[in-house]
Amino acid sequence: MRPLQMVDTKTQYFKIKEQVDTAVLNVMESSQFIGGKVVNDFATNLAFYNDVKYVIPCANGTDALQIAMMALDLKPGDEVITPSFTYIATVEAAALLQLKPVFVEVDMQTFCMDPEAVEKAITSKTKAIIPVHLYGHAVEMEKIMDIAAKYNLYVIEDNAQAIGCNYTFSDGKISKTGGIGHIGCTSFYPSKNLGAFGDGGAIFTNDETLAGKLQKIAAHGQSVRYYHDLVGCNSRLDAIQAAILDIKLKHLDDYIVARRKAADIYDKGFAGNKSIRIPYRAAYCNHVFHQYTLTLIDKDRAGLNKYLSEKGVPSMIYYPVPCHKQKMFAAFGGGDYQLPITDWLTERVISLPIHTELDEEQQQFIISNVLDYINSN
Ligand SMILES: *Cc1c(COP(=O)(O)O)cnc(C)c1O
Numbered sequence: 001m002r003p004l005q006m007v008d009t010k011t012q013y014f015k016i017k018e019q020v021d022t023a024v025l026n027v028m029e030s031s032q033f034i035g036g037k038v039v040n041d042f043a044t045n046l047a048f049y050n051d052v053k054y055v056i057p058c059a060n061g062t063d064a065l066q067i068a069m070m071a072l073d074l075k076p077g078d079e080v081i082t083p084s085f086t087y088i089a090t091v092e093a094a095a096l097l098q099l100k101p102v103f104v105e106v107d108m109q110t111f112c113m114d115p116e117a118v119e120k121a122i123t124s125k126t127k128a129i130i131p132v133h134l135y136g137h138a139v140e141m142e143k144i145m146d147i148a149a150k151y152n153l154y155v156i157e158d159n160a161q162a163i164g165c166n167y168t169f170s171d172g173k174i175s176k177t178g179g180i181g182h183i184g185c186t187s188f189y190p191s192k193n194l195g196a197f198g199d200g201g202a203i204f205t206n207d208e209t210l211a212g213k214l215q216k217i218a219a220h221g222q223s224v225r226y227y228h229d230l231v232g233c234n235s236r237l238d239a240i241q242a243a244i245l246d247i248k249l250k251h252l253d254d255y256i257v258a259r260r261k262a263a264d265i266y267d268k269g270f271a272g273n274k275s276i277r278i279p280y281r282a283a284y285c286n287h288v289f290h291q292y293t294l295t296l297i298d299k300d301r302a303g304l305n306k307y308l309s310e311k312g313v314p315s316m317i318y319y320p321v322p323c324h325k326q327k328m329f330a331a332f333g334g335g336d337y338q339l340p341i342t343d344w345l346t347e348r349v350i351s352l353p354i355h356t357e358l359d360e361e362q363q364q365f366i367i368s369n370v371l372d373y374i375n376s377n
Contacts, residue, residue, distance in 0.1 A: 006191070006354075009190055012355070016248070033238055033240065035236070038239045039057055039239050042243075043242075049164075050163070050176045051179050052176075052206055057200070058202060059235040060188075061188075062089040064185035064201040064202060064235075065089060065090060066097065067233065068214065069156065070097065071213045071214045071217055072127065072182075076097075078127040080126075081121050081126060082094070083132055083134070084103035084322040085323075085342045087160070088326065100125070102126070103322075112138070112139040112140070114341075115143035118147055126153060129148055129153055129154070129155050130157075132160075133159055135287075135291040136161050136193065136288035137162070137165075138167045141180045155181030156184070159177050159204075160189075163178065163192070164193060164256045165285055183210060184205070186203075187200070188245055192290065193256065194252050194255075196241040198241055200238075200241045201237070203218075213230075218232065218233065256286075259356060262354050263279065266366075269367035290354075291354060292354040295349055299377060300377060301317070303373070304350060304377075307373045313370075314353055319346065352370070
């Protein structure tokens with residue numbers, strides 16, 4: 001059996017090595033390392049894939065979120081509503097811009113922002129909602145967009161974990177996550193579902209004015225070189241990464257199928273066990289399984305983590321400390337929140353290896369080790 005890893009980017013690379021190597025060499029021979037046709041072509045192809053009008057490539061997912069918030073002209077003290085149960089990057093960008101993150105509860109089943117909690121958290125200072133499609137499962141975007149329309153708020157989707165996820169509205173219309181809100185942000189960190197061979201990110205929008213502004217902000221506030229209209233930053237996707245991503249984009253739907261198949265095998269293996277809750281899949285989306293995350297109802301998570309690691313099975317806790325309990329947010333009233341569902345979940349979640357290269361033998365080995373521990377402790 002091949003050794004187990006949380007993500008196997010190496011085996012994935014070797015399956016498309018020839019195409020990737022050629023594309024990288026072509027960039028090197030052109031020596032157009034920043035911007036240019038390769039980056040523009042990738043942006044065009046990604047816009048087509050995600051069914052959005054504009055894609056602004058940038059340096060990473062954290063920058064994408066920061067640039068998105070900068071483009072909305074939010075003022076210090078303005079409130080943005082986010083889940084506490086997310087990766088720190090979602091919220092850090094807001095704090096950096098002196099906005100006030102307002103943490104809301106997640107849904108017990110989906111791990112995603114609870115729309116009712118969002119509506120309750122709205123004040124006269126609220127300017128934006130930042131839903132996070134955690135682990136590859138979509139937030140109930142129809143409800144979020146209705147709330148945003150009702151209160152005249154912006155929606156910035158953090159789509160770093162869910163690229164390729166389809167969301168079905170109640171009228172049957174299907175949209176890709178990241179293309180539903182006013183702005184969508186994603187990351188090409190190597191372990192993400194569409195991963196580069198280094199850092200990368202992108203911003204999505206259907207709004208022409210916002211697109212121009214996002215583009216400007218990512219380029220030192222300029223659209224004409226050396227004429228700087230507003231304070232921006234420097235955030236670029238380099239051409240080598242764009243060349244690699246453009247090839248991997250063609251495989252993304254197959255990668256998602258492989259992840260979903262691996263999730264099906266896990267689901268079957270753990271079905272019926274009273275101590276293990278398998279990931280929920282809401283009918284309104286196709287979970288793209290960036291993570292396969294179990295909830296251990298009544299078993300010792302640290303014990304399982306240690307047992308698995310002794311057996312050569314990696315497992316991870318995403319995330320052990322919710323944002324409202326991070327020291328970073330103490331000054332923002334982090335400690336004052338009561339988010340019992342978030343607390344309950346963050347104490348119980350554990351993620352197993354999931355990626356495009358898992359084989360059945362590896363998965364059966366993982367399943368039997370998890371069950372061995374659960375059934376004897
Ligand atoms: C990975 C990730 C980010 C940040 O992306 P980087 O490219 O690492 O900056 C933001 N939000 C979520 C939910 C993520 O998983």
